[in-house]
Amino acid sequence: MNATSKRVVIFFCTILWAVVTLRSPSAAQTSRGADVAVVVNSDTPIADLSLSEVRKVLLGERQYWNSKLPVVLLIRAPAARERDVVLRVIYQMSEAQFKQYWVAKIFRAEAAAPPRIVYSNDMQFELLTALPGAIAFVDSRNMRPGVKVLRVDGHVPGDKDYPLR
Amino acid sequence: MHRRLAVLVMMIFGANAAWAQSPAPLDQAEQIRILLERVQQLEKRVAELETKAPTTAAATESAVNVAAITKPAAAVAVPPPGPVQGHQHETAETQTSAGQMEVHYPSLQIRGFGDVNFSATDQKGTPSGFNLGQLDLHLASSLSRKVTYFGELTFNAQPTGYTVEVERSIIRYDYNDFFKLSFGRYHTPIGYWNTAFHHGAWLQTTISRPDMVRVGGTFIPVHFVGLLAEGNIPSGAAGLSYNVGVGNGRGSIISRPGDAGDNNNNRAWVANLYSRPAKLYGLQMGVSVYRDKITLPVVSPAGNEFREWISAAHIVWTKENPEFLAEFANVNHKNILTNASTNNQAYYVQVGYRLPWLEKTLKPYYRFEHTHTPFSEQVFTNQDLVGSIVGLRYDITNYASFKSEYRNTKRLPTDPRVNGAFFQTDFTF
DSSP: OHHHHHHHHHHHHHHHHHHHHHSHHHHHOOOOOOOOOEEEETOOOOOOOOHHHHHHHTTTTTEEETTTEEEEEEETTTTTTHHHHHHIEEEOOHHHHHHHHHHHHHHHHHSOOOOOEESSSHHHHHHHHHHEEEEEEEEEOOOTTEEEEEETTBBBOOOOOOOSO | OOOHHHHHHHHHHOOOOHHHHHHHHHHHHHHHHHHHHHHHHHHHHHHHHHSSSSSOGGOOOHHHHHHHHHHHHHHHHHHOOOGGGGTTOOOOSEEHHHHHHHOOEEEOOOOEEEEEEEEOOOTOOOOEEEOOOOOEEEEESSSSSSSEEEEEEEEEEEEHHHHHHHHEEEEEEEEETEOOOOOEEEOOOOOHHHHTTTOOOOOOOOSOOOGGGTTOOSOOOOOEEEEEEEEEEOOOOGGGEEEEEOOOOOOOTTTTTTTTSSEEEEOOEEEEEEEETSSSSEEEEEEEEEEEEOOSSSSSSSSSSSEEEEEEEEEESSSSSEEEEEEEEEEEEETTOOOEEEEEEEEEEEEEEEOSSGTTEEEEEEEEEEEEEEEESSOOOOOEEEEEEEEEEEETTTTTEEEEEHHHHHHHHSSSEEEEEEEEEEEEE
């Protein structure tokens, strides 16, 4: 193989790499948004949770804040960024696995109902304020007064080491 | 040569351009995201306008009304177009609406499971063919904030018709996460499989259950009638939980619990302790013990009463990359009259892996299982088994799958090995 052929092969490989890299889903999905805040009804007697405790709540392994206050899970509808973050960071599941998880959870008699689905921030905040024990995941740019933002692993949204993003 | 390479490069660019013209799911997801953001902006604007309006009564409206107001705006964002559209009715979550904001009791939810099977083996005298698996109906109903009912009914195909079985019927009172008390008919909390998958074939990776927890089998008592306390144990990162129960134990037919009443005055008890460590999300390991007195209906010169002591352990990795399940159980029977004691052991190890291709719909798996009953065993008939299963699960949709398996099993040392091909489609609805 002469020098010109080598150059052409290198050029061809570079083109191939560029095509694959630019078209890969990961490249398209790396656009970063704001942190996702863990928000609870203001009467909920809690201010700080570790990420594994948040996971326990979302998995339905912790169902009560205390003996008088059940947890009410609110999760955004598919395609919302908050939901993507919750599934990726906390559940570590795909959309299909998440659905199957809750079917199995109820079938095992470990929970009576799946999380409530909410379609917009407005609905989310209304439910958060109306339902004692409610917990939801909100884009930190869209925060509103009247709810409580929890620290996760000691960090608030915006901190460098905040885990939900 | 240069001309050939140039043509090749042009073909790649051409293919890339053609690819770019086809609708990509990611672009559609991005569009949905943009639409959702737009809806949120509009909602914010509406909220601002409402607060500026002289009648600010809306701020004090009940949550029911508020939800009803926000619903139409939200509905714009809900139906996801493109590839997601096919699954828009498949959501497992509760769609929060104005009606559901009000808490109604009882709130009954019904879900069903079903499966259809085909099998063919080289065992003499066993015909190949189709068979209908269990049709399984699951009921869950909140009776109040802290009281819930769970039920499970199966319809089983028999040569002369169908039988209906109450598999589970449980009423549970939740005090908090640490103490939940229930009464009824359960799947006995021994090991992992028996309480993880119940009768829904769709829930489990494989076509069949391991022999040691086979429905209708006798190795462990699959069902239990009595009361059960369960909950978490404050244990920090260890993530400990427990089940402790008292009940009738095995009936005169030892594969069945004493649904209509115990056949002796001795209660069985069961305790199960397991850990889900916080740092190792997906891992569960646990130990179980079960104690009972068995009274067989036929009295022999050696007596018909036995003490049963079951000890079991399990370790599972519930994520699917990989999935790993392993269980072991020892069943000890001691003749009350003669003090003769026997130990029966069974275990299985199952591994699976959700492949990353084809939208993660494929999951190959393998299971090895072994059961040993000694010749001196007086309660069980021989249950010896050495078997391997290799199979592939294909998830047709989020709620239906197709499974194919090859099995190689051997019962007694004198029995021939049996090879078989098994196929199943299972689903939940």
